[in-house]
Each structure stands twice: as structure tokens, then as C-alpha cells.
Amino acid sequence: MTQLENNKKRQPRTVRRPVGEPLGKIVCPRCGNSAHFVEQLESVLVSTVYRQNLDGSFTPVEQRSEAEGERTLFCGECGYDMTPFHEHFQDMSF
Numbered sequence: 001m002t003q004l005e006n007n008k009k010r011q012p013r014t015v016r017r018p019v020g021e022p023l024g025k026i027v028c029p030r031c032g033n034s035a036h037f038v039e040q041l042e043s044v045l046v047s048t049v050y051r052q053n054l055d056g057s058f059t060p061v062e063q064r065s066e067a068e069g070e071r072t073l074f075c076g077e078c079g080y081d082m083t084p085f086h087e088h089f090q091d092m093s094f
């Protein structure tokens with residue numbers, strides 16, 4: 001293998017990828033759960049646009065939410081911190 005090909009190799013990442021069975025699935029190392037996970041956002045800014053009506057009352061027109069800060073991922077069964085798998089989780093969320 002040439003040096004150029006070596007350079008093309010993926011850079012080492014701190015993100016963890018699931019390697020267990022079945023392949024590509026996250027499994028909680030503490031309780032074995034592979035079905036339920038909880039994502040937590042440090043803070044979410046929610047903005048709601050209101051229209052004031054002729055009688056002075058307000059009607060919500062549109063709601064926007066923006067996530068800010070750290071996102072963490074936990075096992076949904078025992079609460080184990082699975083954040084190292086968060087990027088994988090996002091890639092596979094659809």
C-alpha cells in the first residue's frame with residue numbers, strides 16, 4: 001500500500017461504533033438493553049409565534065424549537081450513559 005493510500009484511511013475518531021451482535025446495533029453494556037434509548041438535550045429554546053385577534057385574544061400560529069448545548073444518550077432501561085454512541089444514534093435516526 002502506498003503512502004497516499006495510507007493517508008486516505010479514515011482518521012481515528014473518538015466516536016464509538018457498535019460492534020456487538022447483531023452487527024450495527026447498540027447494546028447497553030450494563031443491562032443488555034438494545035430496544036429503548038433516551039436522548040437528552042441540555043436546553044431547548046422554544047419560540048411560539050402568536051397572532052393577536054380583533055377581540056384581544058391570542059392564537060398560536062407557529063412554534064419553533066432550537067436545541068442548544070450538549071446532547072446525551074442514555075440507556076432507556078437502566079440509565080447507563082451511552083453518549084459515546086450518540087453520533088451513531090443520530091446517523092441511524094430516521
Ligand SMILES: [Zn+2]
Nearest residue numbers: 028031075078
Ligand atoms: Zn442499560
